[in-house]
Amino acid sequence: MNRPKNIQLDSNGKLRHFLSIEGLNRSLLTEILDSAENFTSVGKQQAKKVPLLRGKTIANLFFEPSTRTRTTFDLAEKRLSADVINIDINRSATAKGETLLDTLQNLTAMQIDMFVVRHNSSGAAHFIAQNVPDSISVINAGDGRHSHPTQAMLDMFTIRREKQDFTKLKVAIVGDVMHSRVARSQIHALNILGCPEIRVIAPRTLLPLHIEDLGVHVTTNIDDGLAGVDVIIMLRLQNERMSGAHLPSKQEYFKDYGLTSKRLKLAADDVILMHPGPMNRGVEIESSVADSDNSVILQQVTNGIAVRMAVMAMAMQGNIL
Amino acid sequence: MNRPKNIQLDSNGKLRHFLSIEGLNRSLLTEILDSAENFTSVGKQQAKKVPLLRGKTIANLFFEPSTRTRTTFDLAEKRLSADVINIDINRSATAKGETLLDTLQNLTAMQIDMFVVRHNSSGAAHFIAQNVPDSISVINAGDGRHSHPTQAMLDMFTIRREKQDFTKLKVAIVGDVMHSRVARSQIHALNILGCPEIRVIAPRTLLPLHIEDLGVHVTTNIDDGLAGVDVIIMLRLQNERMSGAHLPSKQEYFKDYGLTSKRLKLAADDVILMHPGPMNRGVEIESSVADSDNSVILQQVTNGIAVRMAVMAMAMQGNIL
Amino acid sequence: MNRPKNIQLDSNGKLRHFLSIEGLNRSLLTEILDSAENFTSVGKQQAKKVPLLRGKTIANLFFEPSTRTRTTFDLAEKRLSADVINIDINRSATAKGETLLDTLQNLTAMQIDMFVVRHNSSGAAHFIAQNVPDSISVINAGDGRHSHPTQAMLDMFTIRREKQDFTKLKVAIVGDVMHSRVARSQIHALNILGCPEIRVIAPRTLLPLHIEDLGVHVTTNIDDGLAGVDVIIMLRLQNERMSGAHLPSKQEYFKDYGLTSKRLKLAADDVILMHPGPMNRGVEIESSVADSDNSVILQQVTNGIAVRMAVMAMAMQGNIL
Numbered sequence: 001m002n003r004p005k006n007i008q009l010d011s012n013g014k015l016r017h018f019l020s021i022e023g024l025n026r027s028l029l030t031e032i033l034d035s036a037e038n039f040t041s042v043g044k045q046q047a048k049k050v051p052l053l054r055g056k057t058i059a060n061l062f063f064e065p066s067t068r069t070r071t072t073f074d075l076a077e078k079r080l081s082a083d084v085i086n087i088d089i090n091r092s093a094t095a096k097g098e099t100l101l102d103t104l105q106n107l108t109a110m111q112i113d114m115f116v117v118r119h120n121s122s123g124a125a126h127f128i129a130q131n132v133p134d135s136i137s138v139i140n141a142g143d144g145r146h147s148h149p150t151q152a153m154l155d156m157f158t159i160r161r162e163k164q165d166f167t168k169l170k171v172a173i174v175g176d177v178m179h180s181r182v183a184r185s186q187i188h189a190l191n192i193l194g195c196p197e198i199r200v201i202a203p204r205t206l207l208p209l210h211i212e213d214l215g216v217h218v219t220t221n222i223d224d225g226l227a228g229v230d231v232i233i234m235l236r237l238q239n240e241r242m243s244g245a246h247l248p249s250k251q252e253y254f255k256d257y258g259l260t261s262k263r264l265k266l267a268a269d270d271v272i273l274m275h276p277g278p279m280n281r282g283v284e285i286e287s288s289v290a291d292s293d294n295s296v297i298l299q300q301v302t303n304g305i306a307v308r309m310a311v312m313a314m315a316m317q318g319n320i321l
Numbered sequence: 322m323n324r325p326k327n328i329q330l331d332s333n334g335k336l337r338h339f340l341s342i343e344g345l346n347r348s349l350l351t352e353i354l355d356s357a358e359n360f361t362s363v364g365k366q367q368a369k370k371v372p373l374l375r376g377k378t379i380a381n382l383f384f385e386p387s388t389r390t391r392t393t394f395d396l397a398e399k400r401l402s403a404d405v406i407n408i409d410i411n412r413s414a415t416a417k418g419e420t421l422l423d424t425l426q427n428l429t430a431m432q433i434d435m436f437v438v439r440h441n442s443s444g445a446a447h448f449i450a451q452n453v454p455d456s457i458s459v460i461n462a463g464d465g466r467h468s469h470p471t472q473a474m475l476d477m478f479t480i481r482r483e484k485q486d487f488t489k490l491k492v493a494i495v496g497d498v499m500h501s502r503v504a505r506s507q508i509h510a511l512n513i514l515g516c517p518e519i520r521v522i523a524p525r526t527l528l529p530l531h532i533e534d535l536g537v538h539v540t541t542n543i544d545d546g547l548a549g550v551d552v553i554i555m556l557r558l559q560n561e562r563m564s565g566a567h568l569p570s571k572q573e574y575f576k577d578y579g580l581t582s583k584r585l586k587l588a589a590d591d592v593i594l595m596h597p598g599p600m601n602r603g604v605e606i607e608s609s610v611a612d613s614d615n616s617v618i619l620q621q622v623t624n625g626i627a628v629r630m631a632v633m634a635m636a637m638q639g640n641i642l
Numbered sequence: 643m644n645r646p647k648n649i650q651l652d653s654n655g656k657l658r659h660f661l662s663i664e665g666l667n668r669s670l671l672t673e674i675l676d677s678a679e680n681f682t683s684v685g686k687q688q689a690k691k692v693p694l695l696r697g698k699t700i701a702n703l704f705f706e707p708s709t710r711t712r713t714t715f716d717l718a719e720k721r722l723s724a725d726v727i728n729i730d731i732n733r734s735a736t737a738k739g740e741t742l743l744d745t746l747q748n749l750t751a752m753q754i755d756m757f758v759v760r761h762n763s764s765g766a767a768h769f770i771a772q773n774v775p776d777s778i779s780v781i782n783a784g785d786g787r788h789s790h791p792t793q794a795m796l797d798m799f800t801i802r803r804e805k806q807d808f809t810k811l812k813v814a815i816v817g818d819v820m821h822s823r824v825a826r827s828q829i830h831a832l833n834i835l836g837c838p839e840i841r842v843i844a845p846r847t848l849l850p851l852h853i854e855d856l857g858v859h860v861t862t863n864i865d866d867g868l869a870g871v872d873v874i875i876m877l878r879l880q881n882e883r884m885s886g887a888h889l890p891s892k893q894e895y896f897k898d899y900g901l902t903s904k905r906l907k908l909a910a911d912d913v914i915l916m917h918p919g920p921m922n923r924g925v926e927i928e929s930s931v932a933d934s935d936n937s938v939i940l941q942q943v944t945n946g947i948a949v950r951m952a953v954m955a956m957a958m959q960g961n962i963l
Contacts, residue, residue, distance in 0.1 A: 043432040047376025048376045048377070048404075048432065049375070049376040049404075055687065055688065056690070057690060057717065057720070067408070068427060071406060071428075071431065072431060074406060075378065075431055075432075075433075083690075083691075083717075083720040083721075085713060087709070102919075102921060102923075106710060106920075106940070109941070109943035109944045110717055110943060111947070278419035278423060278424075278427075279419065281420070298426055298429075301431060302430045302431070302432065305431060365753075366697065368698070369698070369725075369753065370696070370725075392727060392752065395727060396699065396725075396727065396754075399699070399725040400725075598740070599748075602741070602744075619747055619748070619750075620751070623751045623753065626753070
């Protein structure tokens with residue numbers, strides 16, 4: 001196994017941390033998707049529980065608020081039978097002047113097995129993974145503008161369930177790419193899984209520099225960008241970034257980049273429509289489109305639990321076998 | 322079964338949601354009381370747990386703060402072995418501009434089995450019940466001024482344990498009826514269970530219009546109202562409503578409507594005294610009266626857990642059998 | 643058993659509440675340490691769980707914020723398989739004007755088996771223990787400036803693991819003794835366990851009156867105080883007390899009382915260094931010293947879980963056997 005050294009993998013190439021899509025290969029991403037497929041059945045059982053992580057302790061370290069991601073991680077952890085500790089870092093020890101490293105060493109001393117980390121600084125999860133002992137796995141639940149790998153994998157899982165084969169797909173990613181950790185992770189995952197055509201559609205002010213280097217086609221014209229695509233991934237417009245230089249009004253944005261039923265017709269007939277939530281109806285998406293048959297937005301949520309169970313179980317496998 | 326359509330019941334007339342006392346009949350209320358009777362033993366066991374809802378997920382959606390109701394639901398859920406997710410809605414997704422309906426659909430997509438809902442808008446729990454799929458049960462933990470059905474049932478349970486037969490009772494409800502969801506639910510429950518005489522005692526400014534239509538006797542004179550009653554239910558005086566037109570000072574209120582030991586003597590010798598808590602000692606009730614032998618206020622709390630276990634187990638029965 | 647009446651003990655001299663070190667004897671403290679020794683193995687198991695308190699309900703009542711203590715109690719409770727209710731009292735019923743006694747009676751009525759209490763008033767845990775029925779155990783997780791007995795016991799446990807025999811030790815306690823509940827509990831525990839020489843080192847403004855009466859040697863000169871000691875216990879400097887009469891600047895404090903590598907050399911070669919956390923690096927302790935081989939600061943954290951499991955299991959023993 002002459003694999004390049006990657007903090008996410010152990011010496012056998014198995015998943016140890018899940019920090020970013022970059023650095024993982026197609027076979028590992030496929031293994032996650034296959035494992036998630038097995039976990040989907042747990043949510044349909046009478047007793048939605050498997051004893052896989054019984055007696056393991058998982059700490060959810062949320063340095064940034066979140067409902068959807070946090071609740072689905074919490075559910076995934078409980079369905080794996082782990083003991084869960086929720087630590088709202090904003091209201092705790094760091095307020096007493098303790099360094100992040102000291103906080104981490106203390107949590108490590110509490111014999112916690114896994115940290116699920118959400119942080120507004122890019123690279124926070126990597127930093128944490130570099131500073132915990134071998135026995136602890138770190139899962140990135142979103143760091144700054146950098147990465148949101150479990151979101152990307154639940155999106156990939158949803159696409160695979162609907163479209164089977166990534167190697168024939170045209171995928172459009174629409175909206176505030178600049179501020180989106182989700183978009184970055186999706187682009188990496190689609191590339192690794194062999195998607196031949198990824199289009200990024202956004203106003204110039206919401207496009208990061210050198211985005212083309214990631215292997216995507218860029219357009220500022222949504223009608224051009226949507227033509228014939230099989231998958232549309234809408235991004236959430238962060239309201240707090242609406243003001244100032246970046247954007248005109250919400251109305252203007254909707255006029256130029258909102259996904260309307262008329263624009264949906266430009267895509268393939270069986271196009272699927274995705275959104276990481278929470279949606280701003282009438283801003284980035286027309287309400288009736290969000291609820292249309294093409295929408296798989298709620299399937300994304302359901303799939304998120306199975307994908308998170310898979311990632312956590314895989315990262316702990318050295319620990320539980 | 323030619324039952325009128327009622328969203329709370331399934332096609333066999335079994336409990337599916339528990340939203341309000343209205344629309345339920347005496348046999349169903351009695352079934353809840355009988356079931357709660359069985360659950361009282363769980364709290365006395367060495368291991369206070371039954372595996373009835375093991376592997377089920379219950380989300381406590383509290384749009385309004387609460388300690389007593391929330392803690393007793395939480396305990397009831399854990400004693401039923403359910404997995405519990407507490408979602409403090411004020412601090413979460415709705416703050417990001419998501420609609421309530423989108424929040425609900427997301428929670429539904431997470432394969433949650435039951436929502437326990439507390440909301441400051443009347444009708445919120447009904448709205449939610451109308452908008453979830455068949456597989457999910459909704460329990461109303463208090464909505465606006467409308468209804469607080471589990472509180473009413475724990476009160477009925479407490480009365481039945483002390484007095485056995487509802488059909489011979491005189492019951493007085495004293496205080497801020499206008500703002501009280503508890504009072505409304507109690508009146509409905511007492512009527513359905515056959516209580517022949519319900520008296521409502523309050524200053525005119527705290528009496529809702531047309532309260533007599535609910536089948537109660539109304540008086541503004543507490544001494545008249547308490548004469549010979551078997552049960553006294555005190556209501557909490559909401560401090561935030563003391564100012565302005567509704568009320569004079571707390572001292573005045575206590576003078577005119579406070580339950581004193583002197584007034585307690587007007588009732589039957591074996592009168593029982595109830596209060597939903599938290600009490601304002603010295604405002605709606607004299608402190609020594611709250612602690613007297615006639616008081617069953619703490620039994621109400623204990624009974625609340627058994628009643629909530631009963632209601633949740635019954636609502637899930639289609640799901641677990 | 644002609645033991646003086648002590649609310650912490652039952653009629654057989656067994657632990658019932660754990661409120662303060664004072665009033666307990668050497669054999670009971672040793673029993674706690676021995677029991678904790680057994681529980682250390684749980685944290686190293688594949689499944690970090692024992693079924694000892696399964697079906698028991700423990701309420702963590704935190705009237706004052708805390709991360710470290712609260713998280714380790716939470717973990718200890720989950721590893722004992724108890725059901726845990728976290729009640730953040732600041733944001734709850736007391737805000738509605740309920741008295742502490744009414745809050746307690748309500749929690750008691752919920753058939754909770756144990757209260758873990760953190761409060762900013764000295765004596766709060768004692769008050770609570772005096773006002774709950776016999777079936778409920780109370781554990782003090784820190785009350786005002788008075789006592790923090792589980793912290794003291796985890797410190798004793800850490801010392802015994804490193805030094806075995808208390809009867810030959812010189813121990814220095816350094817820093818803000820005046821405001822420290824930890825220091826008080828440590829001094830009592832060291833005395834009871836037979837430590838022959840306890841030195842207290844602090845500026846005059848941070849020394850409580852009559853501290854010598856506790857059987858300690860007092861010095862304001864850290865170099866004198868550290869000479870030849872086997873154990874150094876640093877206290878946290880509360881930033882909020884830095885201003886005004888008590889202290890000069892942080893820089894001054896570090897110069898006069900900070901533990902530097904140079905000062906560490908004054909102690910015995912195999913001195914161990916402790917700190918209850920969170921540390922202010924560069925204020926009470928030089929960063930490299932905190933991370934040196936002499937430091938057992940992180941072992942304290944790990945040991946805290948085993949000690950808390952031991953105390954809770956012992957206090958519940960009448961309840962579970």
